[in-house]
Structures are given as structure tokens and as C-alpha cells.
Amino acid sequence: MSFIKFENISKSFDTLKVLKGINLEVKEGELLTLLGPSGCGKSTLLRCLAGLEEVGEGRIYLDGKDITYVDARQRRIGMVFQQYSLFPNMTVRKNLEFGLKIKKLPKDQIRKEVDEALQMVGLTDKDNAYPGQLSGGQQQRVALARAIVVKPKVLLLDEPLSAIDAKLRKSLQTEIRRIQKELNITTIFVTHDQDEAMIMSDRICLLKEGKLEQIGTPIEIYTEPKTTFAAGFIGNYNVFEHSEFEKITGEKNVLPVSVAIRPETITISKEKKEEANAYEFKGKVVESRSRGNVLRYVIDVNGIRIEADALFRSFSIFQDNCDVWLSVAKHDCLSVEREAV
Amino acid sequence: MIKNIKKAGGKMAFLLPLAFIVILFEWIPLADMVIRSFMDGGTFTLDNYASVFTKPVYLVAMKNSLWITLSSSVIGLIIDFFVGMALSGSKGKGKSLYLSLLNLTSTFSGVPLSIAFITVLGTSGVFVLIGRQFGIDALANYHLYSLGGMFVIYVYFQIPMGTLLMLSAFEKIRKEWKESAYLMGAGNIKFWTHIGIPVMMPAILGTFNMLFANAIASYATPYLLVNNSISLLSIKVVDMFVGDVKQRPGLGSALAIVLLVIVVVQIGLTNLCKRHFEKGAEK
CATH class of the missing domain: 2.40.50.100 (RNA polymerase II/Efflux pump adaptor protein, barrel-sandwich hybrid domain)
Incomplete structure (x- = not known):
């Protein structure tokens, strides 16, 4: 049974139709990558799931419940953005505490959860640093820790590594995948980089001009492209x-x-x-x-x-x-x- | 190394004209004013300062100046904040039209502004007459030539400049911060009180500095409206130098130095607060 279900999702910005009847199901605990060129609608689909964009037509189900019109604050979804999402006036620890304080958890529990999350991303020694004192890679690790510390039902990663240099990017890809597997958290990852999609995903969903082009495991997509677009985009065919x-x-x-x-x-x-x-x-x-x-x-x-x-x-x-x-x-x-x- | 010093020296040479102007028109007059404030008839004295801090007329001037400056700056700042917030969230022609209007009105001050207010809210001003005609007491009895009446003008001239300064601070608030906070369950109030305003605080305090200095040094507007019927520090300073009866440059200098000290202390205090909020600023 699917954990997340997009049912006939359409979305327009003014006259531009960005999503054209997307039907997609995501299984519990899997990492699904939305892959496609710029402007294909992958980030918009992600933002619709998060509740940051309103859906034009269609329905979104999470864990069996219709969340199409549920307020984003009630959806229990964690998200890591491309960059600059950390609150600059707060230390790393305070950034992580923010969501837990809103949930009104006891102080001791907050401290414990934050310590665990920092340990998971390997930044226990940076808890008192401000975001401006961290490298781009460290900032994204903190952003990941902040997204998972609140124990969301789904983790959304919107091109979180696109602003990071190639070498560090590779190690962060492995780290994100390790954490995702460790927590067994259902994750949707957005990227335009096919190598990144191949390395990280359980399944890849290839999008083109607001439509789902092909979906399958990385090997299926790579070895059995169904269209010339899929062949050109994935394997340099x-x-x-x-x-x-x-x-x-x-x-x-x-x-x-x-x-x-x-x-x-x-x-x-x-x-x-x-x-x-x-x-x-x-x-x-x-x-x-x-x-x-x-x-x-x-x-x-x-x-x-x-x-x-x-x-x-x-x-x-x-x-x-x-x-x-x-x-x-x-x-x-x-x-x-x-x-x- | 000598080459580097020569290179730096070469660049510094471009600053010489500015340094010359600062020394000639700021530091020398300031030094002269400090010396004069301790002089009376060619002899050293502390009487000028004693008068400033003991005579009711000067204490009232100080109190009035501080009241109208602080209140108009705080109210102006609050209005600037919300106008800036609304502007930063809008797009298109409406925004550019409003920005043009702000640019235009930010230079509309002094005597022309006073005359405009006299036309609108003076004893026979348009709105006052409308108030009388339709029995709106608040308008009919509006007394522009009072401290409370002037307060409206002070707030008015604080808005355009403050909004323009505040707008650039709002542009720094990233959409990702709002969305991250939102996904963690924070509403608008929580976002602004915990993230938005603290991040903007250095800019807010900087704007407050500008508004404070702008208001306390304002001369032409209050002079035209209330002249000497309401005591203000800026009017008193000028009176001591160009007074019709007797000129007292020593006392005028002491008043000017007090005015300067008030501004310096205020800037110092806000800068201390600014430093606290700048700790987490992005590098």
C-alpha cells in the first residue's frame, strides 16, 4: 500500500501549466527521486505535498488521509531547501530546538532529541555555532538535522546539494542515504542531476514538462528507457x-x-x-x-x-x-x- | 613593503578632499563650539552648562525635544515596519509607484511641509473646516500649533525615509526561513517575533538612529509653526546665536553640545543593542 499518493495533480501559475495530471505513489520508507530538467515541475510537486503551494486539481493522500487542503503546519512534513534555510539569528542548537519548542516538548526531551540529531549528522561540536560560521556542507547537515529532529512522517529534500562543491556533494549523498535508511523515513528527493538520482534512490520518477515520463528503479530507468527523452536524460544514450x-x-x-x-x-x-x-x-x-x-x-x-x-x-x-x-x-x-x- | 605603503598612500590621497571638508566644516566648528560653551565674555566658566541644567526654560526645551523626538521616532518606526512589510510582499506597478511617492515625499520637509500642514490642518485648514461643517470634533478642534499638533508632522516626515530604509531590511528576509518555520508549526507571529524581527533588528535600530537624529535636529518645521511658544532645543540653540534681543553664543554652544551628546548617547545605546543582534548575522 502506498504511503503517499498523488492523484491527478495539476497546478498552474497564471497561464503556465506546471503540473499536468500527475499520478504517483510512494511506498513507506522508500527514497523516491523526482528527476527532470529545470522547469519540469518537480519542486512544485514537492511544495504541493508540503502544503507550501496550493494544488490546482487533484488530491494528495498521506498515510491514508486526504491532506490536499490540510494546513502545512499540520502535515508533519520536514523539508530541506536548496540553501540558506537556517535561521541566522539562532545557534545550531537553537535552530534544532525551534520546532520541538513549538511542539511544547519537555526541556529534557528537547535536549536529548537535539543531541541525537546532531550526533546523527556528526555536528555535536558545532552546537553553539551560528549558521554564518559554518560551511555550506555543514549548514545543509544542520538543515537535515532540523528537519528530522521533529520526527516528520515524510522528509522532503529540494535540491539540497546543488550549491555544494562536487567532492563534498558525494559524501553528503552517502550521508543522507545512510540517515534515511537508519530512520526508515519516507523521503522524496528532488534533483536535476541524474548521477545523484542513480546513487541515492530506491526509485526514480522522471518528469518532463509537468508530466510523469517514466518511473522505476535506477537500473530499470537506466537500462530500459521508455522514451527518447528518458534515454537522453538518464544514460546519455x-x-x-x-x-x-x-x-x-x-x-x-x-x-x-x-x-x-x-x-x-x-x-x-x-x-x-x-x-x-x-x-x-x-x-x-x-x-x-x-x-x-x-x-x-x-x-x-x-x-x-x-x-x-x-x-x-x-x-x-x-x-x-x-x-x-x-x-x-x-x-x-x-x-x-x-x-x- | 615600501611599495605597499606607497600604494596605500596613493589610494588614501583620494580621501584628502573629504578629510579637508570634514575638518573644515565639522571638526573645527565643533572644537570652536566646545571652547565657546565654556566661555563667557572671554573668561572660562561653567555657568552656561549650569544654566542649561538648572533653568526651567532649557529643561522644558530638552524635555519637549526628547518627547517629540522619541515618540515620533517610535511611532514612525512602527508605521515604517508595517508599510515596509506590505511593500516587500507586493510586486508590480503599484509597488514602483509607491516607491516613487516615498522618494518624492522623503525630500518634502521644512518650510514647504509646514505650509502644506497649515493648509490642511491649520486654524482655517481644509480638514478643520470640514470638521466644523460636519461636526467632527477631533478635526474641528485640531490644534496644529501645539506639541501634540506638531507630533503629526514629525511622524509624517519620519515615514518616507524610514520606510525606504526598512524596505531594504525586509528584502533580506528569506522565503526559506518563513517556509521552514511554517513547516515546523510556527505561525506568522512566532516567525516575526523569533526570527524576522531579531534578524532585522540591526537595521531597525539603524533606522531608529536616523529617525531620532532627523527629529531632534529638526528646526524649520517647528520654528514656522510654534516659533517660541513651545520650547524646543533646536529652536533655543538658534535663538542664542541670532536672537533679536541679546545674543548668547556661549549658552547657545552649551545647548548645541547637549543636543549633540543626546544624539551620541542614543546612537551609542542603540549600537550596543545592535551588537547583540548582529552576533548571528550571516558572514
Whole structure:
């Protein structure tokens, strides 16, 4: 049974329709990521659940209760914003105490709960610091502690790591996931970063222009994109019209729909491999880009550009303008729907 | 290092004209006033200060000045706060129109302002006549040429400048703070008393400093309305230098120094409070 249920949610700002009939269910204790490009409505959907935006049409259910028109203060939802959400006039401890004092808990219990939350985010030594004295990463950890200390039913994370540098971001991703699992708290995470979504989520919900594009586990979304948009957004797939794919392979009517191929499923070699159940075609290296342990090649095949990845090893380095053979297993050529433009 | 000193010296040279003006028109007159306040007929004396703190006429002037300054600053500040709050939450043409109006009225003071109030609330002012016509006693009996009557003008000229200053403080209040507090169960009052106002307090106190100095030093408006019928410190200071009967620059200087000390003490006190609230300010 679902813990959170969005039923046909629509929302407009003036004439702009931001959410267009979203139906989505979130299970208890799972971390669901709302993923999509800027302006796709992911933050708006989150804010509708929090009660910070009014729903235009549809219903929202939390733990079996209709909360569509329940005041945000009564929903028991904790939220971490992109940045700058800590109260600057209060120390870290006072920030955490704020929500508990509103709940009128006894002093001893407040102290205990705050200590536990600070310990959970590893900031016990910063309890008397003001937000202005903390780094961006520390501030977001405090914001997380403040959101969970009140024991919310749901935790909402609205791009909480977008303003943090890459290295720290990775460690915070792991930390957030650890805390979420430890507390078994139902969490909705918003991001536009597909790597972040892949690392952190139980399930990913891909949104496009206010509509739900695809939902599934990170592996499902990555390996079985249903549309060209999903293929392009999640796995940096090569997406071809069937006519383009025919031009590449030199075969007629191979697949009657659009085809998506992940760059890492393409093998590059100097010689033709003559493999069974694979498409093989010749191309010319246009350029190569290093992505750490992987080299990404852009290869021209009959006037169509294909991206292919190869592990950074001496025998897999090909110079620009060099002729190469590309091979891709037939089962790695996925049929995808091309959405109407 | 010598190069650095030379570089710093070069930059400081641009400040010389300002330093020259400050010394010539502020520090030298101030020093002259301090010296004069201890002189009478060329000899050193404490009589000027003794007069200021013992003669009822000056004590009343001090009391009146402090009353009208403090009350108009506090009331002005409260109005500025709510107008600033309303403005910060609004958008579009209405806001820019109101801001233009505030900019315009913030420069409308002194004699023109007094004349405008005389036209509206003077003995034969428009509203007073309307009050008489329709039997509205509060308007019909309004006495502009009194301390209470002047209070309205003082509050009026505090509003535009104070609102403009307060508006920039409201812009610093982040939506995320309100929403976080709201999700934790706090209502508007709790947010403003625990977060909004404490965060804005340095700006509120800074605005109060400006309003206080603006009101206590105000001269043209009260002079035109009440002249000497109501004793105010600023009017007394000028009287001692340009008085029709007898000029007493020593006593005038002592009064001016007292006025200056009042402002300095007030600024010092509010700055102490400001420091308390600035502790958590974002770096």
C-alpha cells in the first residue's frame, strides 16, 4: 500500500501549466527521486505535498488521509531547501530546538532529541555555532538535522546539494542515504542531476514538462528507457530515428522505431570482429574526451555521429581521424517511443 | 613593503578632499563650539552648562525635544515596519509607484511641509473646516500649533525615509526561513517575533538612529509653526546665536553640545543593542 499518493495533480501559475495530471505513489520508507530538467515541475510537486503551494486539481493522500487542503503546519512534513534555510539569528542548537519548542516538548526531551540529531549528522561540536560560521556542507547537515529532529512522517529534500562543491556533494549523498535508511523515513528527493538520482534512490520518477515520463528503479530507468527523452536524460544514450539507424547499420527495416544505444555498450576496435547477434559498422573518430577512467569517442558513421565509451587503457586509445569498427549487441539496441514535439 | 605603503598612500590621497571638508566644516566648528560653551565674555566658566541644567526654560526645551523626538521616532518606526512589510510582499506597478511617492515625499520637509500642514490642518485648514461643517470634533478642534499638533508632522516626515530604509531590511528576509518555520508549526507571529524581527533588528535600530537624529535636529518645521511658544532645543540653540534681543553664543554652544551628546548617547545605546543582534548575522 502506498504511503503517499498523488492523484491527478495539476497546478498552474497564471497561464503556465506546471503540473499536468500527475499520478504517483510512494511506498513507506522508500527514497523516491523526482528527476527532470529545470522547469519540469518537480519542486512544485514537492511544495504541493508540503502544503507550501496550493494544488490546482487533484488530491494528495498521506498515510491514508486526504491532506490536499490540510494546513502545512499540520502535515508533519520536514523539508530541506536548496540553501540558506537556517535561521541566522539562532545557534545550531537553537535552530534544532525551534520546532520541538513549538511542539511544547519537555526541556529534557528537547535536549536529548537535539543531541541525537546532531550526533546523527556528526555536528555535536558545532552546537553553539551560528549558521554564518559554518560551511555550506555543514549548514545543509544542520538543515537535515532540523528537519528530522521533529520526527516528520515524510522528509522532503529540494535540491539540497546543488550549491555544494562536487567532492563534498558525494559524501553528503552517502550521508543522507545512510540517515534515511537508519530512520526508515519516507523521503522524496528532488534533483536535476541524474548521477545523484542513480546513487541515492530506491526509485526514480522522471518528469518532463509537468508530466510523469517514466518511473522505476535506477537500473530499470537506466537500462530500459521508455522514451527518447528518458534515454537522453538518464544514460546519455545515442538516440536515432529508424532511418538514421538503417543508415548506420546499412540494413533495411532493422527496427521500425527510434533506437537508443548506451555509449558503454558499443565496442570500438581497429578490426572487424564478426560477432553473431551484433551490428557492426565502420566509422571515423571525430574527437575524444577524457572522463577520468573512461574515454568518450565521437565517431562519424555515414554522416551520423555516435558516442561510444572505452575504458582508459593503452590499447583502446584511438587518434582523431582514425578509422575504427564499432560493434553493438542487438539486445543493447533499445526500441524507444519518440515523444511528440 | 615600501611599495605597499606607497600604494596605500596613493589610494588614501583620494580621501584628502573629504578629510579637508570634514575638518573644515565639522571638526573645527565643533572644537570652536566646545571652547565657546565654556566661555563667557572671554573668561572660562561653567555657568552656561549650569544654566542649561538648572533653568526651567532649557529643561522644558530638552524635555519637549526628547518627547517629540522619541515618540515620533517610535511611532514612525512602527508605521515604517508595517508599510515596509506590505511593500516587500507586493510586486508590480503599484509597488514602483509607491516607491516613487516615498522618494518624492522623503525630500518634502521644512518650510514647504509646514505650509502644506497649515493648509490642511491649520486654524482655517481644509480638514478643520470640514470638521466644523460636519461636526467632527477631533478635526474641528485640531490644534496644529501645539506639541501634540506638531507630533503629526514629525511622524509624517519620519515615514518616507524610514520606510525606504526598512524596505531594504525586509528584502533580506528569506522565503526559506518563513517556509521552514511554517513547516515546523510556527505561525506568522512566532516567525516575526523569533526570527524576522531579531534578524532585522540591526537595521531597525539603524533606522531608529536616523529617525531620532532627523527629529531632534529638526528646526524649520517647528520654528514656522510654534516659533517660541513651545520650547524646543533646536529652536533655543538658534535663538542664542541670532536672537533679536541679546545674543548668547556661549549658552547657545552649551545647548548645541547637549543636543549633540543626546544624539551620541542614543546612537551609542542603540549600537550596543545592535551588537547583540548582529552576533548571528550571516558572514
